[in-house]
Amino acid sequence: MHVEVYGLSKRFGNFEAAKQINFGIEQGKLIGLLGPSGSGKTTVLRMLSGLEHPDSGDILFHGVRVNEQSPQARGIGFVFQNYALFRHMTVYDNIAFGLTVQRKSKVVIRERVTELIELTGLKGMEKRLPHQLSGGQRQRVAFARALAPEPQLLLLDEPFAAIDAKVRKELRAWLKETIHRVGITSIFVTHDQEEAVEVADEIIIMNQGKVEQQGTPIEIYQNPHSAFVASFVGESTVLDPFAGLHGFEDPLPQSKALIRPEYVEIGLEKELAIPHAAERGIVRDVQFRGANWLVIVEVGTHLLSGYRSHEKPLLKLGDDVHVLIHRIYTFNEQQAELRENRLKFDPMPVYI
Amino acid sequence: MSENVDRQKHLSEGPWAKGILIGIALLFLLLILVLPLFTVFMQAFRKGVEVYFAAITQSDARSAIKLTLIAAGIAVPLNLMFGFAAAWAITRFRFKGKNLLITLIDLPFAVSPVIAGLIFVLLFGARGMFGPWLADHDIKIIFAMPGIVLATIFVTFPFVARELIPIMQNQGTLEEEAAASMGANGWTILRRVTLPNIKWGLLYGVILCNARAMGEFGAVSVVSGHIRGETNTLPLHVEILYNEYQFAASFAVASLLVLLALVTLLVKSILEWKQKQVLSQGQGE
Amino acid sequence: MFRTLKERSILPGFGLSMGFVLLYLGLIVLFPLTGIVLKTFELTWGEFWQIFTNPRVLAAFKVSFMTSLIAAFVNACFGLLVAWVLVRYRFVGKRWIDGLIDLPFALPTAVAGISLTAIYSQNGFIGGILQSFGIKGAYSQLGITIALIFIGLPFVVRTVQPVLQELEREVEEASAILGARRWGTFRSVIFPEIMPSLLTGFALAFARGIGEYGSVVFISGNMPMKTEVVPLLIMTKLEQYDYAGATAIAFVLLLVSFFLLFIINYFQWRISKRVSAM
Numbered sequence: 055m056h057v058e059v060y061g062l063s064k065r066f067g068n069f070e071a072a073k074q075i076n077f078g079i080e081q082g083k084l085i086g087l088l089g090p091s092g093s094g095k096t097t098v099l100r101m102l103s104g105l106e107h108p109d110s111g112d113i114l115f116h117g118v119r120v121n122e123q124s125p126q127a128r129g130i131g132f133v134f135q136n137y138a139l140f141r142h143m144t145v146y147d148n149i150a151f152g153l154t155v156q157r158k159s160k161v162v163i164r165e166r167v168t169e170l171i172e173l174t175g176l177k178g179m180e181k182r183l184p185h186q187l188s189g190g191q192r193q194r195v196a197f198a199r200a201l202a203p204e205p206q207l208l209l210l211d212e213p214f215a216a217i218d219a220k221v222r223k224e225l226r227a228w229l230k231e232t233i234h235r236v237g238i239t240s241i242f243v244t245h246d247q248e249e250a251v252e253v254a255d256e257i258i259i260m261n262q263g264k265v266e267q268q269g270t271p272i273e274i275y276q277n278p279h280s281a282f283v284a285s286f287v288g289e290s291t292v293l294d295p296f297a298g299l300h301g302f303e304d305p306l307p308q309s310k311a312l313i314r315p316e317y318v319e320i321g322l323e324k325e326l327a328i329p330h331a332a333e334r335g336i337v338r339d340v341q342f343r344g345a346n347w348l349v350i351v352e353v354g355t356h357l358l359s360g361y362r363s364h365e366k367p368l369l370k371l372g373d374d375v376h377v378l379i380h381r382i383y384t385f386n387e388q389q390a391e392l393r394e395n396r397l398k399f400d401p402m403p404v405y406i
Numbered sequence: 407m408s409e410n411v412d413r414q415k416h417l418s419e420g421p422w423a424k425g426i427l428i429g430i431a432l433l434f435l436l437l438i439l440v441l442p443l444f445t446v447f448m449q450a451f452r453k454g455v456e457v458y459f460a461a462i463t464q465s466d467a468r469s470a471i472k473l474t475l476i477a478a479g480i481a482v483p484l485n486l487m488f489g490f491a492a493a494w495a496i497t498r499f500r501f502k503g504k505n506l507l508i509t510l511i512d513l514p515f516a517v518s519p520v521i522a523g524l525i526f527v528l529l530f531g532a533r534g535m536f537g538p539w540l541a542d543h544d545i546k547i548i549f550a551m552p553g554i555v556l557a558t559i560f561v562t563f564p565f566v567a568r569e570l571i572p573i574m575q576n577q578g579t580l581e582e583e584a585a586a587s588m589g590a591n592g593w594t595i596l597r598r599v600t601l602p603n604i605k606w607g608l609l610y611g612v613i614l615c616n617a618r619a620m621g622e623f624g625a626v627s628v629v630s631g632h633i634r635g636e637t638n639t640l641p642l643h644v645e646i647l648y649n650e651y652q653f654a655a656s657f658a659v660a661s662l663l664v665l666l667a668l669v670t671l672l673v674k675s676i677l678e679w680k681q682k683q684v685l686s687q688g689q690g691e
Numbered sequence: 692m693f694r695t696l697k698e699r700s701i702l703p704g705f706g707l708s709m710g711f712v713l714l715y716l717g718l719i720v721l722f723p724l725t726g727i728v729l730k731t732f733e734l735t736w737g738e739f740w741q742i743f744t745n746p747r748v749l750a751a752f753k754v755s756f757m758t759s760l761i762a763a764f765v766n767a768c769f770g771l772l773v774a775w776v777l778v779r780y781r782f783v784g785k786r787w788i789d790g791l792i793d794l795p796f797a798l799p800t801a802v803a804g805i806s807l808t809a810i811y812s813q814n815g816f817i818g819g820i821l822q823s824f825g826i827k828g829a830y831s832q833l834g835i836t837i838a839l840i841f842i843g844l845p846f847v848v849r850t851v852q853p854v855l856q857e858l859e860r861e862v863e864e865a866s867a868i869l870g871a872r873r874w875g876t877f878r879s880v881i882f883p884e885i886m887p888s889l890l891t892g893f894a895l896a897f898a899r900g901i902g903e904y905g906s907v908v909f910i911s912g913n914m915p916m917k918t919e920v921v922p923l924l925i926m927t928k929l930e931q932y933d934y935a936g937a938t939a940i941a942f943v944l945l946l947v948s949f950f951l952l953f954i955i956n957y958f959q960w961r962i963s964k965r966v967s968a969m
Contacts, residue, residue, distance in 0.1 A: 104416065105864055124416040125867045132868045138861035142883040151879075152869035203869065409883065417867055424780055431776040432788070434769045439794050441816070444808040449809055488715045490707040498702050501709075509956055511889055515895075516952040518902025519800075520922040521941045524929065526721035528730055531935060535726060536903055582702055592703035611798050614797070621799025624904035624922065628929060641801040641905070648805050658807075660802040663756040674797075675790045 055117075056081040056239045057102070057207065062111035071097040073263040075111065079256075084233050085241045086254030094263040095243045099209050102241070103130050108122065115206065131200030131212040131238075137192045138183040145171075145195050146180040147153070154205035170198040184393055190221050201236065206232070210242035214249060226253050247287045250348055251275065259283050280390060284312045284383045291315070293356050300333040301395035309386035310366070319362030319378040320349045325366065331397035332378035337369050352375050446664050449657035461647075461658035469636070470643035470659070476551070477626075477639060478619040481558040489566025490608070494600075496581070497574040511567050514560055522560050523628025524551055549631030554639065557617050557625040562618045569611030572605055573681075606681040610674060619668040621663055724945075726745025731942040734935060742939045747915050748924065752943075755920040759833055759900030762839035763847075767893045771885075777848075778855040796845045800905025807838050808910045830912030835920065838906040841895030850892035854885050854962075887962045891955055898951040902944065 055078045062075040072094045079085050087095040100106040102113060104125035113120050120128060147154075149170055153163045171177055174194040176258050184192055189315075193213060200208060213229065214222045230253045233240050234302035244250050250257050251271040259266040259274065259282075267279045285292065296311035298304065305311070323329050335351035335358070342348075347362045349369055357375060362369065369375065381394045419427070451458055461467060492511060496504060514522065528534050530547035538548060547553045581603070584594045601608075623656040630637040638646065640663055647656035731739070776782075777789050795803065811818040811828030816829035828834055835902065858881065866876040904922040911918040913927075923942050928937035 057765075103868060105868070125864070126416060126870050126872060129866075130868060132865065134861045134865060136866040137862065138859060140866075140880055151866070151871075155870040155875060199865075199869070212756065320772075417863060418779070419873055423873075428774065428776050428780055428782055430770070431773045435773060437817075438718075438837075438844060439791055441810055442803060442841065445806045445809050445816075446802060449806075452906075478806070488712065491715075494704060495708040499703075499705050506717075506958075507712070509952065510720060512952060512956075513720055516898050516902075516948040518922050518925075518941075518944055518948065519902065520904045520925050521727070521945060522935060525726050525927065527929065528724055528726040528934070528938065531934075534812075534888050534937070535729075556719070563715070563719065579702065586701045586703070590736055595702070595707060596704075608788045616733070617797045621797075623799055623801040623892065625902070628926065641799045644799075644801050644805065647940070656805060660799075660805060663802050664800045667794060667799070667802075670797045671790050673795055674793065675786075 056083075056115065057115075057241075058114040059098075059102075060112045060114075062098065062101060062113065063109050064094075064101060064106060065109060070263050072101070073106070075260075075263075075265055075293060076325075077258055077265055077268055078159055079239060079241065081239055082237050083239060084230065084253065084255045085239075085255045086250035087241055087243045087252075087260065088247055088250040088257050088286075089244070089260035089266075090245055093096070095260045096211055097210055098260070099241065099243050100205070103132050104128050104208055105132075129203075129206045130210040131203070131205035131245040132195045133193075133200050133208070133213055135212045135215050137184075137196040137216075139192055139195055139199070141184055144181050144183060145176060145187070147191070148195055149198045151204050152201060156203060162282075166202055170202055173201075173236075174198045189217050189224055193217065193225065196233075199209040201238070206239070208238050210240065212243055212245070214244070214246070222249075229253065246252070251287065259286065259288075260329040277392060278390075281310070281312065281385050284385075284390075286357070289315055290383075291357070291359055294385060297355070299356075299379060299382070299399040301331050301379065302393055303396075306384055306386050306389055306391065308390075309384050312383040312385070313347070313358060313379060314383075315359045315361055318358055318364040319380070320351055320360040320362055320369070320375055321366060321404070322380075323376050326376050326378050328378065328398055329376055330393050332376040335375055335377040337371055338370065342367055351375060351377050424645075443664065446657055446661050449653060450464050450661040452657075453654040458658045458661075461652075461655035462662060464655075466566035466638070467643060467659055469477075470638045470640045471662075473551070473554070473636075473638065474620050474640045477554050477558050478616055479556050481562060481619045482612060482616050484559060485563045486566050486612055487550075488563055489568075489570055489611060489615075493570035493574050495684055496571055498579055507534040508571075511564050514562070514564055519561060520628055523557050523623035526556050526560075527627055548629050548635060551637070554626050554637060557629045558619050558622055561622050561625050562615050565615035565618060566608070566611035568606050569614070570604060573607040605685075606677050606684060610677040610681070613670055613673050613677070617667060620666060625660065646673025700787070700879055726937055727942055727945065730938045734939060738935070739939055743943065747919070748940060750916045751919045751921045751924040751940075754832060754835070754918065755901045755922075757922070758835045758839055759897050759903075760902050762836045763850055763893050763897040765836075765840050766843045766847045766896045767889055770892060770896075771851055771889060774848045774855055777931050780853060792848050793845050795842050800842070800903070801909075803841055804838065804906040804909035807834070807841060809907065811837060811910065812894060817889060829910050830914070830918065832918055834908055834910040834912075838898040838910050839896075839903060842903055843899055844904055845897040847889070847892035850888050851885055853867075854888040856885060863930040887958050891958045891962075894955045894958070896949055898948055898955070902948060907936065 059077050062072055063070070064072040075094075075098060087098065089095045091300060095248055097106060101108050103124060104120075115128075117343040140151065142192065143151070146167055149167045150163050153166060159167075171180060174197060176191065176194055176198065179187065179191065184195070187195065193216075197213075214225060217225060221334045242253070251274075254271060256268065256270055257274050258268045261282050267274060267283045269277070274283060278287070281362055284290065290311055290312045291313050294310040296305050296309050299311075302311075315396055319326060319332075320335070326332055335353040337349060338352050338357065339350040341350075343361070346364060348359055349362050349368070350357055350359045358379070362376070379395055380398070381392060384391050384393055418424075492507070496507065530536055530540060530553065531540070532548070534548070547556070566573055581599050582595050585599045590598070619643055622639075623645070624638055627642060627645070630639070630642055640659060644656050644660045644663070647653075647659060685687075734742075760815070773792070777785065777792075787794070808815075808829050810816050811821070811834050812830070813819065813822050815828065821828045826833065828837075862880060862884075863876055863888075866880045871879065892957050901920075902922060907920055908923055908926075911920065911923065913919055913923055921940060925937050925944070928940070
């Protein structure tokens with residue numbers, strides 16, 4: 055285990071930023087620390103780097119406790135949200151900084167910096183100053199600078215927050231690929247669940263200073279351990295209170311249900327594979343979503359939403375439709391459950 | 407900007423280093439700033455309280471006070487109008503030569519006060535360009551009030567402008583443009599949109615301008631002719647007393663100016679604090 | 692004419708404000724200053740050269756430059772220290788001290804002059820101490836320098852302070868994480884960032900120093916060739932009705948001042964260019 059954290063806690067004045075945080079990260083993994091603002095994720099990152107001192111708890115790198123180590127000594131690379139590039143230094147000098155501090159020879163520095171400039175696609179920009187670069191370029195310089203001294207761990211604080219939406223997608227893919235290529239254990243903080251799901255090998259979801267769940271994106275998505283995780287990742291409609299649906303009779307007492315639109319099939323009777331497992335509903339709204347239609351149906355007293363492909367005939371307001379819900383996520387104070395639609399497996403007996 | 411003060415152990419100087427740095431800085435300031443301040447009052451009261459009060463209520467001193475007040479009373483409002491007009495033109499419009507204009511406004515800061523006085527002597531003095539013409543019409547500028555006022559205006563006109571320009575620059579033109587697009591005319595915009603926003607900065611500029619106007623020495627010294635009771639401002643009166651070896655009296659009068667300076671500093675601090683409040687409230691919205 | 696000078700704006704008052712500004716500047720600044728230029732050009736080149744190369748005049752310039760330079764340098768060092776301490780540390784009375792920095796700005800120069808003379812003259816508090824070491828306080832170039840240190844301090848502190856205040860905390864953190872210790876971070880990261888503002892403050896203090904009159908006239912003793920500075924020399928010549936001489940010297944002083952002003956504005960432009968692009 056490369057990075058381990060036990061009982062990590064930190065408060066600022068009256069605000070508890072981190073409460074008894076535990077997690078472990080294996081060597082070489084790319085971890086997304088995901089959560090809403092104020093969830094404590096940046097605080098955890100800063101404590102790992104030594105920029106903040108935990109009130110209690112232990113931080114171990116390869117089994118060795120590093121709480122007392124200064125940030126200078128921890129061998130960590132850190133990419134700040136606003137890059138924090140050295141304004142008066144060229145791209146080359148920025149990247150070379152960590153090596154210069156270590157008093158490496160000029161030859162070694164030149165080799166390493168050139169290597170990184172190639173890696174980050176910054177060739178030709180060595181002599182430029184930060185204010186002459188675009189946002190994406192600055193981010194890559196920050197990245198190269200952090201990697202130059204060959205750190206054991208790479209930390210990134212909301213690396214894409216300050217970037218244009220269009221460039222963001224490309225940069226995400228590039229970051230993921232580059233980090234995997236270099237093979238360095240990395241943790242990046244983000245509040246964008248789409249980003250975390252796309253980029254990370256594993257996600258640690260935090261909320262209000264606590265770790266809610268740790269797992270691969272698929273695990274988190276398909277098997278959320280708490281209501282918060284279920285609603286934070288992916289889209290969903292919440293039914294509160296939940297009294298049961300066709301195929302989901304016998305709900306948990308005093309529970310709510312969370313339904314993802316991708317698990318809802320809306321259509322005419324002949325379009326559904328298992329129409330008897332479906333509810334009946336009336337179309338209340340049809341919204342164009344580019345790649346498909348978002349259809350909002352009224353089922354009983356609930357409003358559910360689902361996607362509908364352009365290949366299928368158009369639905370209109372007021373249409374009578376069948377709504378097949380494949381699975382729901384249901385939870386109350388004590389329990390949380392992912393339930394499949396029972397009627398999908400218990401076909402109505404066919405009476406000959 | 408978050409607290410600059412509470413920093414982590416490895417991100418700031420150790421407590422020993424801090425202590426030494428603070429110590430040296432304070433010692434330096436004590437020597438350079440506090441000591442002179444102290445000295446004025448010490449020397450002023452050296453011959454006792456009676457001599458002190460006699461000095462500041464003596465008739466020449468009173469004339470000097472009156473003259474200082476009049477000079478400032480004319481210079482400051484004029485400079486206020488100028489400062490506002492300049493800030494308005496510079497921050498609300500785009501035009502060529504703006505940088506040149508700003509440099510021109512900074513000019514008095516770069517010019518020695520003696521030169522400031524000299525230029526008016528060259529124009530209006532007995533042997534100056536307009537000297538003969540003025541003599542013919544029996545108008546006295548140099549060695550009289552008008553000269554003092556002119557020199558004072560020259561030396562202090564940048565203050566209000568320099569205060570207002572950054573403030574009005576920061577605020578941007580959105581509010582005023584919104585008002586204009588709703589049909590408000592110039593004066594209405596000024597009165598109801600611009601002035602309320604800049605009032606603290608404006609006041610601050612005025613206070614500073616006033617302090618310099620009342621305390622100006624070099625430029626006024628050149629144009630005044632040092633005629634006691636007539637063309638002596640307070641600072642000049644201090645000089646005259648000093649040159650006559652009436653040290654205690656000189657420092658007594660000087661102490662009045664020190665009090666003025668201290669009050670100016672106090673008001674400045676309060677106004678800065680108020681301006682910060684306005685700014686942070688605006689950002690909080 | 693104004694319409695072609697500016698782009699269209701919906702805000703009113705351009706004509707009025709610009710008109711007033713130009714009138715004011717013209718009357719108060721440009722017109723009088725051209726007086727000096729004209730008067731100077733009344734002299735022949737030979738006469739001008741004679742005035743300027745007079746040993747007393749040259750000595751005065753030397754004294755002015757040396758004392759201003761040293762004072763500005765001292766202010767640069769200690770001013771930086773003071774600004775640092777005010778921005779970074781907490782201590783008792785910090786608010787008061789911060790306010791006090793502007794004292795030389797708000798205090799009439801004459802008052803500063805007589806007060807400093809009292810302190811540094813032979814029977815003064817510090818003057819006495821210096822005397823026992825055989826050093827002259829007042830009525831020497833040291834006295835002038837000290838007066839100029841007093842005058843120039845706020846220029847450095849107030850120019851550097853805001854820049855220090857705005858320094859991104861993260862840049863220092865980045866430096867620390869990359870392995871630099873405190874002094875290394877200061878030297879490689881912090882100092883270069885504040886260098887332009889420090890230079891600006893230095894230039895401002897220097898410019899102020901060479902033109903300073905009120906605080907210097909009392910403490911210098913005004914000895915020609917020794918402790919006479921250029922503004923004092925100009926004043927003396929005026930009192931002797933040597934208008935030509937006074938004007939010529941003033942003209943040169945003016946040129947130096949403008950040159951410094953130009954440099955200062957250049958630095959400020961450089962700073963703003965780098966900052967705004969980020």
